[in-house]
Amino acid sequence: MAEPAPWTPWRAVVAVGVVSLAADMVYEGMRAVAGPFLGSLGASALTVGLVTGAGEAVALVLRLLTGPWADRSGRHWALTVTGYAMTAVCVPLLAVAPFLGAAGLGVAAALILLERTGKAVRSPSKSALLARMTAQTGRGRGFAVHKALDQVGAFAGPLLLAGALAVTDRYWPGFALLAVPGVGSLLLLAQLRRRVPSLTRPEPGDEAGDEPGDGEPRGLRATVLGAGLPRVFHLFSLAAALTTAGLMTFGVISYRMVDAGVVDAAAIPLVYAGAMAVEAVGALATGELFDRWGPRVLLLVPVLTAAVPLTVFSDRLGLVVVGVVLWGAATGVQDSTVKAYVAGLVASARRATAYGVFAAVQGVGALGGGALAGALVTSHRSLLVAVVGALQVAAAALLVLTSRSVRPA
Numbered sequence: 001m002a003e004p005a006p007w008t009p010w011r012a013v014v015a016v017g018v019v020s021l022a023a024d025m026v027y028e029g030m031r032a033v034a035g036p037f038l039g040s041l042g043a044s045a046l047t048v049g050l051v052t053g054a055g056e057a058v059a060l061v062l063r064l065l066t067g068p069w070a071d072r073s074g075r076h077w078a079l080t081v082t083g084y085a086m087t088a089v090c091v092p093l094l095a096v097a098p099f100l101g102a103a104g105l106g107v108a109a110a111l112i113l114l115e116r117t118g119k120a121v122r123s124p125s126k127s128a129l130l131a132r133m134t135a136q137t138g139r140g141r142g143f144a145v146h147k148a149l150d151q152v153g154a155f156a157g158p159l160l161l162a163g164a165l166a167v168t169d170r171y172w173p174g175f176a177l178l179a180v181p182g183v184g185s186l187l188l189l190a191q192l193r194r195r196v197p198s199l200t201r202p203e204p205g206d207e208a209g210d211e212p213g214d215g216e217p218r219g220l221r222a223t224v225l226g227a228g229l230p231r232v233f234h235l236f237s238l239a240a241a242l243t244t245a246g247l248m249t250f251g252v253i254s255y256r257m258v259d260a261g262v263v264d265a266a267a268i269p270l271v272y273a274g275a276m277a278v279e280a281v282g283a284l285a286t287g288e289l290f291d292r293w294g295p296r297v298l299l300l301v302p303v304l305t306a307a308v309p310l311t312v313f314s315d316r317l318g319l320v321v322v323g324v325v326l327w328g329a330a331t332g333v334q335d336s337t338v339k340a341y342v343a344g345l346v347a348s349a350r351r352a353t354a355y356g357v358f359a360a361v362q363g364v365g366a367l368g369g370g371a372l373a374g375a376l377v378t379s380h381r382s383l384l385v386a387v388v389g390a391l392q393v394a395a396a397a398l399l400v401l402t403s404r405s406v407r408p409a
Contacts, residue, residue: 007195009136015192016130017149022185023087024153025160026178027115030091032158034112037171041097041105051109055116060363062120067356071349076125077193083122084189088182090115095172123359128351131343133196139340140297144287147336151280153181155273229354232402233345237358239398240338241365246305246388246395247330248373249366250275253312253323256377262320275328282332290337295403298337302392302399304330309385313377334362345402 007015035048043051070076090111097108134142157178164174250272257263263271289297304326312323339355346354376384 004194007192009133009142012133012192012196013130013137013142013145014149015188015195016126016133017146019084019185019189019192020126020146020150021153021156022181022188023084024150025157025181026091026185027087027119027157028154029157029161029174029178030094030112030115033161033165033171033174037094038105038108038112040171041108043105043109047105047109051112055112057363058113059116059119059123060359062117063124063356063359065356066121067124067352067354070125070128070352076129076352079125080122080129081186081189081193083118083120083125084185086118086121087115088179088186090118092175092179092182095175098170098172124352124355127339127355128348131339131351132348134340134343138287138291139343140287140290140337142287143336143340144283144285144290147283147287147332148280151276151283151332155276157181159273229350229357230345233342233354233358235398236338236341236345236402237361239395239402240334240358241361242391242395242398243301243305243330244334244362244365245369245372246302246391247308247327247334247369248377249370250327252370252373252377253327256313257320259378260315262315262317271324275324275331278325278328279332279335282329283336286333286337287340290340295341295399298333298341298399298403299396301330301333301338302396304333305395306389306392309373309381309388313381313384 031052034052038048038051066079070079094108094111097104097111100107130143130146131139160177161171161174164177165171168174254263254271257271286297286300308323308327308330310323311319312327314320314323339358342354342358343351372387373384376387
């Protein structure tokens with residue numbers, strides 16, 4: 001049987017984006033109602049916090065292991081498919097939990113943690129594969145298109161769950177319905193694997209010593225700290241962690257909106273949906289600029305981030321809306337264009353490792369930023385603004401340093 005004709009780079013990039021769109025419908029739909037769903041099974045607020053918090057920690061920390069695993073084994077496609085399959089299976093199975101009696105809560109918690117494990121399994125490998133696919137499309141444009149499609153799924157999944165819940169007044173029909181996009185993501189991923197040539201060989205121009213297994217640092221230090229990765233990569237990861245810390249979670253932002261009486265609680269999902277739309281547009285715009293101007297465009301991130309607490313925590317609705325727009329734009333760049341830059345900082349044979357380390361460092365920044373904002377937003381907003389501003393000055397300095405140390409593409 002003749003081999004199927006390979007897809008063009010752009011077709012492959014869009015296909016990966018559609019896979020992410022479908023998978024995001026599944027897991028973002030679940031995350032939108034995870035708290036009240038667990039509560040309906042008898043979970044306390046503490047249990048909900050422990051389960052969802054542990055899930056996010058697993059999704060980030062395990063990448064420190066799955067990234068090096070992909071680079072050493074060369075099994076980027078296998079890990080990508082396995083991770084997506086875990087999401088496609090675990091989330092629809094949540095529909096069974098309400099019918100299991102006392103065991104339902106334990107089963108639901110386990111399925112949520114397994115789904116987040118799937119995210120950790122696939123993410124470094126998927127990003128490394130996408131970096132190779134976008135070599136001919138322009139990495140900024142390619143990652144931006146992928147992020148925009150990803151955000152469509154992040155928007156559609158919660159709406160699908162909300163609609164199913166409104167019609168049935170039950171959570172399980174919505175979870176069962178999410179099997180459809182889950183299966184669709186796996187079918188398209190299988191076709192993508194057949195139509196895209198091998199992307200695991202080192203790129204032309206990579207140094208020989210960067211090939212998997214050839215002088216690669218091993219052991220705990222190499223796994224956790226990314227030993228052997230370029231110094232400029234670690235500096236850029238620190239800069240990204242500082243900007244991530246300044247971009248406090250939407251949970252903190254929405255809490256302040258409702259607590260101050262600026263936005264009604266029922267309108268918060270609409271505000272969040274608007275932020276997701278801005279995030280998609282911001283990713284597309286900066287991806288194009290990145291391919292034209294290089295890493296200098298990333299200097300926009302600390303500027304936008306510094307302005308977020310000045311506006312989003314205002315008592316005036318107009319300024320709050322401006323703050324949400326700035327938050328969405330900065331988050332869009334953080335989640336797309338920075339990955340394109342990482343691809344240019346690290347040899348292809350170690351990109352999955354780099355993406356795992358990068359995600360973990362960003363996770364530390366997010367944890368610190370969330371704690372900082374939570375502690376100061378109610379009574380010490382001026383201090384919060386000052387601290388975030390100082391963090392962004394440091395981030396901008398690191399970005400200037402890294403952009404000068406990398407030759408133009």
